[in-house]
Amino acid sequence: MDKFLIKGGKILKGQVAISGAKNSALPIMAASLLTAEPLHVHNIPKVRDLVTMSKLLTFMHVHVSVKEFPSSDYILQATKLNDEVAPYELVKTMRASILTLGPLIARVGVARVSLPGGCAIGARPVDLHLTALEKMGAEVETKAGYIEAKVPNHGRLKGAHIVFDKITVTGTENILMAAALADGESILENAAREPEVTDLVIMLRKMGAQITGDGTSVLKIKGVKELHGTDHTVIPDRIETGTFLVAGAITGGDLTITNCAPDHQGAIIAKLNEAGVPVEVVNDTTLHVSGAKKLIASDMTTEEYPGFATDMQAQYMALATQAQGSSIITETIFENRFLHASEMLRMGANIAIDNRRAVVRGPAKLTGTTVQASDLRASAGLVLAALVAQGETIIDRVYHIDRGYELIVEKLQDVGADIERFHDPSSSAA
Numbered sequence: 001m002d003k004f005l006i007k008g009g010k011i012l013k014g015q016v017a018i019s020g021a022k023n024s025a026l027p028i029m030a031a032s033l034l035t036a037e038p039l040h041v042h043n044i045p046k047v048r049d050l051v052t053m054s055k056l057l058t059f060m061h062v063h064v065s066v067k068e069f070p071s072s073d074y075i076l077q078a079t080k081l082n083d084e085v086a087p088y089e090l091v092k093t094m095r096a097s098i099l100t101l102g103p104l105i106a107r108v109g110v111a112r113v114s115l116p117g118g119c120a121i122g123a124r125p126v127d128l129h130l131t132a133l134e135k136m137g138a139e140v141e142t143k144a145g146y147i148e149a150k151v152p153n154h155g156r157l158k159g160a161h162i163v164f165d166k167i168t169v170t171g172t173e174n175i176l177m178a179a180a181l182a183d184g185e186s187i188l189e190n191a192a193r194e195p196e197v198t199d200l201v202i203m204l205r206k207m208g209a210q211i212t213g214d215g216t217s218v219l220k221i222k223g224v225k226e227l228h229g230t231d232h233t234v235i236p237d238r239i240e241t242g243t244f245l246v247a248g249a250i251t252g253g254d255l256t257i258t259n260c261a262p263d264h265q266g267a268i269i270a271k272l273n274e275a276g277v278p279v280e281v282v283n284d285t286t287l288h289v290s291g292a293k294k295l296i297a298s299d300m301t302t303e304e305y306p307g308f309a310t311d312m313q314a315q316y317m318a319l320a321t322q323a324q325g326s327s328i329i330t331e332t333i334f335e336n337r338f339l340h341a342s343e344m345l346r347m348g349a350n351i352a353i354d355n356r357r358a359v360v361r362g363p364a365k366l367t368g369t370t371v372q373a374s375d376l377r378a379s380a381g382l383v384l385a386a387l388v389a390q391g392e393t394i395i396d397r398v399y400h401i402d403r404g405y406e407l408i409v410e411k412l413q414d415v416g417a418d419i420e421r422f423h424d425p426s427s428s429a430a
């Protein structure tokens with residue numbers, strides 16, 4: 001199993017380029033199921049979740065062409081589909097497999113998708129996806145770990161008025177894709193406003209879908225009979241951008257972050273500014289971050305976009321361990337997303353957890369030790385903590401970070417971090 005060895009204390013300086021957004025690329029690739037024509041997609045991050053999505057689509061008989069593997073440019077063509085159930089082995093590592101459900105049932109009237117496996121950060125049900133599909137006329141059954149959905153009499157889904165009980169990102173994306181090929185109009189209220197949802201809407205529109213309201217919480221979709229192929233470039237990854245902003249800030253460094261979308265970083269920039277970290281918007285694709293004169297504690301609550309992303313909570317917690325004073329971090333999106341805190345405690349952080357609140361008292365002198373990554377973003381938080389810890393930190397189970405960060409080791413090395421990946425044959429993958 002691969003591990004990272006990080007020697008803390010280096011000040012990060014230089015330039016780093018951001019990859020495409022994993023959470024945009026996933027629904028965009030799944031949208032290839034909606035048409036028989038080819039979809040050309042660019043700026044796909046070379047990370048494991050996209051490799052898994054591409055294997056899943058291949059299983060469903062989507063023809064996936066790439067020059068190299070993994071690649072950032074894909075041509076996906078779903079001329080004819082296979083409605084066999086995707087093997088659980090394939091979908092268990094990636095909850096986003098559920099994104100194939102909406103497009104499959106919209107295009108062929110039947111879908112069988114394995115229920116996403118358990119997840120360290122909470123129960124993460126998919127009930128909202130399923131009730132919305134039922135409102136659109138699908139018959140949905142879950143049995144023996146599988147979701148079986150079909151439209152009676154091999155018909156088409158019908159447009160519906162759906163009010164989501166909770167804001168759900170992949171739920172909104174799934175139903176958007178289903179509604180794009182349904183009979184009649186759909187209205188989605190309390191829809192997610194994440195930039196990744198908007199990116200999907202923009203691409204669906206290029207495929208011929210009739211959608212209005214992107215960027216707001218009410219999406220209106222007039223279903224069309226057929227969608228066609230198109231060419232699309234995925235937006236930059238705002239979580240990778242935020243992670244490098246914190247990397248610059250926590251090491252007191254000087255980083256220029258290119259190929260990013262500063263417009264999507266509002267909540268993170270505002271929070272870093274509050275903590276005393278200067279962030280400059282250089283132009284519409286470039287940010288610059290430097291170290292704070294004094295890092296000040298600042299409370300943070302995770303929220304749906306445009307609020308502070310739950311996917312940046314672990315990274316912010318690492319920063320809070322170095323700030324002067326107490327920061328109260330409240331996690332409102334997932335019920336069990338402080339697993340990184342216990343590892344940071346082992347490194348010497350002062351963190352008290354009470355249900356969904358963490359009180360972080362700083363600044364703490366962190367010391368390197370062996371820590372375990374528990375999920376994708378928790379691993380990023382541990383890497384950031386290790387960058388300022390005294391001595392050596394070994395991060396175990398980095399397969400979590402490989403799900404979503406392209407070339408994280410190389411990108412950090414390029415700006416001066418002392419980090420390396422090594423293979424430990426004595427430990428096997430969990």
Ligand code: UD1
Nearest residue numbers: 023096124125126127128129166167168169170171333334
């Ligand atoms: C997406 C992102 C993930 C991010 C999360 C929240 C992708 C591939 N993943 O995950 O990185 O952390 O948004 O910003 O885009 N819920 C239900 N029932 C449902 C669906 C969701 O109760 O049917 C709950 C969840 O348990 C959670 C909340 O709603 O508490 C938000 O989840 P959701 O937005 O659906 O997260 P994902 O789309 O899975």
